[in-house]
Amino acid sequence: MQSKRRRTARHRGESSDHMLEAYNERRAVPREGAHPMLRWLTIARSYDPLPGAPPCPMDAANAVPSLLDLDACRTMERQVAMRVMTDGTEHPAGYLEYAAAFFKWWFRLAEVIQSPLLPTPTDTCSWLCADDVERSLVVPDVRRGAVKLSQMLEVRAGEFEVVSAMSVSRTRTVSTTLQTLRTAEWNVKMHHTLMYGTLLDIYHSGLLGVVQMSVVDSRYQGRLAFEWVKKVIKSPSSESTVLPAWPLVFVHGWQYVVVWRTGHAVCPTFSAAYSAWRDLCLGMGGIIGGRYDVRKCTI
Numbered sequence: 001m002q003s004k005r006r007r008t009a010r011h012r013g014e015s016s017d018h019m020l021e022a023y024n025e026r027r028a029v030p031r032e033g034a035h036p037m038l039r040w041l042t043i044a045r046s047y048d049p050l051p052g053a054p055p056c057p058m059d060a061a062n063a064v065p066s067l068l069d070l071d072a073c074r075t076m077e078r079q080v081a082m083r084v085m086t087d088g089t090e091h092p093a094g095y096l097e098y099a100a101a102f103f104k105w106w107f108r109l110a111e112v113i114q115s116p117l118l119p120t121p122t123d124t125c126s127w128l129c130a131d132d133v134e135r136s137l138v139v140p141d142v143r144r145g146a147v148k149l150s151q152m153l154e155v156r157a158g159e160f161e162v163v164s165a166m167s168v169s170r171t172r173t174v175s176t177t178l179q180t181l182r183t184a185e186w187n188v189k190m191h192h193t194l195m196y197g198t199l200l201d202i203y204h205s206g207l208l209g210v211v212q213m214s215v216v217d218s219r220y221q222g223r224l225a226f227e228w229v230k231k232v233i234k235s236p237s238s239e240s241t242v243l244p245a246w247p248l249v250f251v252h253g254w255q256y257v258v259v260w261r262t263g264h265a266v267c268p269t270f271s272a273a274y275s276a277w278r279d280l281c282l283g284m285g286g287i288i289g290g291r292y293d294v295r296k297c298t299i
Helices: 004-012 016-024 036-045 058-063 070-086 093-113 130-136 140-154 159-167 174-181 184-196 199-204 208-224 228-232 270-283
Strands: 248-252 255-260 263-267
Touching: 016 036, 036 070, 036 093, 058 070, 058 093, 070 093, 093 159, 093 248, 093 255, 093 263, 130 199, 130 208, 140 174, 140 184, 140 208, 159 174, 174 184, 184 199, 199 208, 208 228, 208 270, 248 270, 255 270, 263 270
Parallel strands: none
Antiparallel strands: 248 255, 255 263
C-alpha cells in the first residue's frame, strides 16, 4: 500500500492531457495534485446533472464556517458544479480557481472529522490563563505576533484566488488580500485592539485565541527554536495540510480541530486545543520530530 505522500506525488505528475481525457470521459480524479483548476473542473463534470442551476453556496459557507461531513461537502460541490456546467454562463477563471481552492480545504476537513474521536483533556494549560496572558501583553512581540496571526486566520478558503483574479496577478499575500476584501474599519479595529487594547477588550473582540497562540509560539521559539505556529497551525491560507511527524491544529472559523494519525478532537477554544495537542505529544514521549522536547515548554 502506497503512503499518502507517494500517492500525492504520483498525482502531481499527472499531465494536463491525462486530466483532459478524464474530463471528456466524465471520470473523477484525485483532489490533490497539479493543475488545480483543471482538476476541479474534471471533478465537477463527473457529477450527475441537477435540474436548474442552484445558487452558489460558497460565500455563505465561508461567512459562517462549520464542520461538514463528506456527503454535505459533495452536495455543496455538486451545486457549484451544476452552476458551472449547465447554466449556460461562461464563468471567469477566477471563479473556477476560487471553487478549486475552496473545496480542497473543505474536503480536507471533512476527511479529518470522519476519523475516530480522540480524548480531550479536562485541564487547560496554566500559563494560558487570564493572569498569565495579561502579563504577556507587556511584551510587544506577543502583540505584534497576534496581529499577524489574526490576519493569517482571517483569510478564508479561496480568497487568495479571488484577489488574484481581481488584480490580474498571482498573490498569496495576507495583507493584500485583507485590504482588498475587508473594510478599512475592520483592519484598523483589529490592529488597534491587539496592539493597544486590554485583555478584556481583546476577549470581547473574539481575539483571545490569537494572543494565546502568539504566547505559545514565543515560548516554543525561545526554548526550542521550534516555529510552532508555522509548523502546527493550519488554516485556509496554509500552503499544505499534509500531516508531519507531530499533531496539527486546523483552524476553521471559530473551531479548532486537533489531528493526529487516524484521529481528531474538536475544541471550542484555543487553550483546549493546545492542551489536547500537548497531551498527544507527551503521549509520544514528549519529543517530536526526533529533536524538539515539548516537556521543556509545559511549565
